[in-house]
Amino acid sequence: MSGTDPVAPDFIAGYGPLPADFNAWVQAPFTFLTSKVVFRAQMQGGTSLSAGSTQVYWDTILEDPYGGWSSGAGTWTCPAGCSGWYEVTMSAWSANPGITTDVIESILYLNGSIYSEMSASWGVDGHATGTSGSVPVSLYGGQDAISGWIYSTASVSTPTTNGQYPTFEVIWLAA
């Protein structure tokens, strides 16, 4: 899929529009607003978490119509021409930390630097534990790359049970 931030058309007096003009003036902008830039991913196969912050290299891409995901870098790059405000939603999960002083956080990195600790909760001692958070972020198309990280006090792995996968979603909100 491709598209760019909509631009309001100019209707020039005396100009007789062609069908292609209506596609550019109407169809393309409305298509962008109807089918927004979206990225959704999960970590299903499990990954080791260090005691601290660990980047998650999502192994299951649910949808990435604009092809922004890089498995090598573990980042999603805002598509060129689609600069704007995006919202990131993330559920961070770890296996049973086995301690009563565990903290688990969902964290967003932007261009390799920490941007927001979106949520932080007290980890459960006894079973897998998780926390959900979100944050809006301004991204420049073709340049800005974001990634999801998990903070875990305990050095454990992420769960491999359906329903406890770490998840990461991104959606375009506005130009």
Place this chain on the structure above:
Amino acid sequence: MDNWQGHLTTSSSYYCQVPGWYLCQGTTPFAYTGTTQYCFAAGFKATTGGVSVPAVRGQLLLMGSGKNPVPQACDLIEQTVTGPPGGTGDGIYMTGLQTSGGTLNSSATGSKVPYMSVRWVCAISGTATLGVPANAAWPVPPSYVTALELNTGIRDTIRFLTYPPVCKAYYTAGSATIPNQVFPAGTVVPLNTILVDNYNGFVTGGSGGFSAPVAGVYCLYAQVNYASSSATSTAYSAGLSVNGAAIQWGDSTFKFAADSTGGGAVVRKRIRLAYNDFVQFYAQQSSGGALALNTSVGNQTRFIAVWESA
């Protein structure tokens, strides 16, 4: 960002510039790293239709484990009266709660600062039950543009994008309880009151949930806030299930000690739903016995769904 210039810094309020339903999100991280458990919450207070509405909180986050708590809040708030910042129009502002018994500062770490996001998502009224726009290509000769193309390609698309499916349902004080369960088992939260449901997708009750009126990616948020409990070493979890499949958990958070305010959990996801997919909000708690939902108006248990994309 404040593209419609509704924010007033002196009162930290966002004033309504366009009538509609606003999806409000935010957090109030506190500069607290102690090991004693306290309750932390963010919330929103609003003036709606010229009437002041009491603050309604997000999750009651019980925290005390050596790192700053980051309580979550998300709400769908109606705004109808427009006006300049500082005027008499409707407005929204954030609130914070902490029960340490003393003064606490908000976190000042760059990656963990309080923030509020207020975003228009739907008009107050419109043409409901439209399908997702197809945005077909315009006809080429010998075909020509008719009222059909203009209505479907422009009128109906604008109607849908300005009035997409939105829903908020919540629990009004009653006698509902969530049973003691071992994670990952959960119980459908019996929401009994609908605030807005423009496409008539929500069914209340103990088997209730939200049927997607059109296909697409939905922003889904739900929070459960329990009554206070003397139980210790307890998990509170919140999740969503689509068509009875495995519950997709958001939070599973720990309660270490007795509390006097209540505690809760949230789930926040963007999920692609097909037409009529049935989403149910599940909660879990392991206090050792059945636990009542919090009955305070300000400590609401609720579910929100907003269509965002085809």
